[in-house]
Amino acid sequence: MFAGTLNVEGLLEVEVTKLVKDTTISKIIQLVEEAQTERAPAQSFIDKFAQYYTPIIMGIAVLVAIIPPLIFHGTWETWVYQGLAVLVVGCPCALVISTPISIVSAIGNAAKKGVLIKGGIYLEELGRVNVIAFDKTGTLTKGVPAVTDFKVMDSNKNEKEILAVIAALESRTKHPLASAIVKKAEEENIPYTDIIVEDFSSITGKGIKGTVNGITYYIGNPKLFKEITDVDDNLEQPVTALQNDGKTVMVFGTEKEVLALIAVADKVRESSKNVIQKLFQLGIKKTVMLTGDNKSTAEKIGSQMGVAEIQAELMPQNKLDYIRQLRSKYGKVAMVGDGINDAPALAASTVGIAMGRGGSDTAIETADIALMGDDLGKLPFAIRLSRKSFRIIKANIAFSIGIKLFALLLVIPGWLTLWVAILSDTGATLLVALNSLRLLKVKE
Structure with a gap:
């Protein structure tokens, strides 16, 4: 049924296989939201640093405001003003935003390029x-393999019947190699969908098995058949020859005999x-x-x-x-x-x-x-973006702390004013933000 189709008179039964929250776009939205809350180690460090930094700056501002007037007979007006300037210049705005704005910029750029970082x-x-x-x-x-070779070991066996059983078994698994066999059966118009398979199971990392007409069949790598039966020495040579050509070889048979070899190749x-x-x-x-x-x-x-x-x-x-x-x-x-x-x-x-x-x-x-x-x-783009993000975060942190220390040193000669403090704090915040936004321009 196509989008926009109207059901006029008939009865339409619809089975919901996935909820809207399970759609790809919903998952992307959810993962992006989670990404915003996942803190990088650098961000966690800054948050902890700010917990100690802010009280220390407030303490320094109070000391600057009261010690000179009380001990060195300075004027209260001058040193309270200096204390306020220290409080303003010590505000950790640039330091606190230096990491999160870089991370958001990098994750946003990566998402636009098709890389979802959680x-x-x-x-x-x-x-x-x-x-x-x-x-x-x-x-x-x-991951789109194709069957290159199909060899029945006993010439008296019907090749199409064997392929039908193989396709019936493989149609019950989602492995990429299975899709190649099913595709070959469909191309050759082999009727496999009506074959009843019982007791089907997957043997992790080795193959699959299932029962058809009371006979248990196995499909898997040669290693599986070495475990369940004595592999004929004549089988080793064709298997090795196919493998040396870069093909993946699957063996089909029962616990008593090998019935066929299937070689599948996947393009690099x-x-x-x-x-x-x-x-x-x-x-x-x-x-x-x-x-x-x-x-x-x-x-x-x-x-x-x-x-x-x-x-x-x-x-x-x-x-x-x-x-x-x-x-x-x-x-x-x-x-x-x-x-x-x-x-x-x-x-x-x-x-x-x-x-x-x-x-x-x-x-x-x-x-x-x-x-x-x-x-x-x-x-490679994601790795370069990650490394540049880390360099920018370190540069932002160093610049934020450096500009604060430089401004605080101006207290000694009495050059620190509220205007200088405001400009240094606001200027540092703007420069850190602009530096972080450079991550949006990183190309593939």
């Missing part, structure tokens, strides 16, 4: 990252290699590719992109453990991923980055930053 703390941490780990499928690759994103190079230019010490795929395929794809290290055949728990190892060795580590399997690693990293458009809801919710357009090229 809080100031993540903006600041991103600029300190030393290592970045990437998931392969859907992150470094496009055009921007991936360029992004890796830019990250090294920005000073990132190490890039790592984490994948559940076999080692041969992973190394073939990783070498095309110039990734420094490749970790293959990983389960979700293995990815989580490896991220923890990287954090213990390098400190600040970012993880970029898109799938449910990446969620634990995203949560364990210093900064989790999700591919927003193609990523799973779980990954996006878990991550601290989302690349909403699935454009990996936004990552």
Whole structure:
């Protein structure tokens, strides 16, 4: 049904699958609101500093107003005036706004460029990252794989019937590799939708299984079939040959025999290699590719992109453990991923980055930053923006404190007037604000 369609006479039943609060735009609004409340470490420092700074300035102003008249026989009119000037010049306006206005400017600029940063703390941490780990499928690759090879092991078996069973099983999972098989079945007009699948289940990180006509079938990586059956030695050679070509190989069969091999290839994103190079230019010490795929395929794809290290055949728990190892060795580590399997690693990293458009809801919710357009090229921009934000925040803090100290020194020769105090306070606030707004102009 198209938007604007009118139901004139018929009965229309509508099932609500998601509430308005679950729409993408609502989530973006919610995340932006949360980002405003997430305090960066620099902002928390300024808030604590202001708690002590303000009472100290008030105390100094009182002492300036009363000590000279009481001890040095100064005039009350002159020194009360000087005390008021100290109170005005000591007002921490510029200091207090130096961090939040920078963070809001940076987060706003990032949002316009398609990078959703969920809080100031993540903006600041991103600029300190030393290592970045990437998931392969859907992150470094496009996540739109296609079937390249389909080989039935027994020539007496009907190829279309086998493909129909495979498609019926794969249609019950949302894995990118499954979509490639379903697409092939549809292109060849293979009738698979009427096949009844019972006891379907997913074997995390390995494959799926289901029962058709009383027979339990498995589809998964070769490792799965080594666990459930004795793999024929004749199977090793074709599997290895396909993997060496950078293809992901899936095996279909039962606990007793292997029925078919399916090879799937995913195209590398055009921007991936360029992004890796830019990250090294920005000073990132190490890039790592984490994948559940076999080692041969992973190394073939990783070498095309110039990734420094490749970790293959990983389960979700293995990815989580490896991220923890990287954090213990390098400190600040970012993880970029898109799938449910990446969620634990995203949560364990210093900064989790999700591919927003193609990523799973779980990954996006878990991550601290989302690349909403699935454009990996936004990552170097986000890191540069983060680092510039931190430099501007430090410059604002130094300038705010410096101008206050300089103005307070004018009390000694008696040159500090209310006009000088007002100009220094207002001028510092304006300059800090204008300096922070420069973050809106940072380009990709």
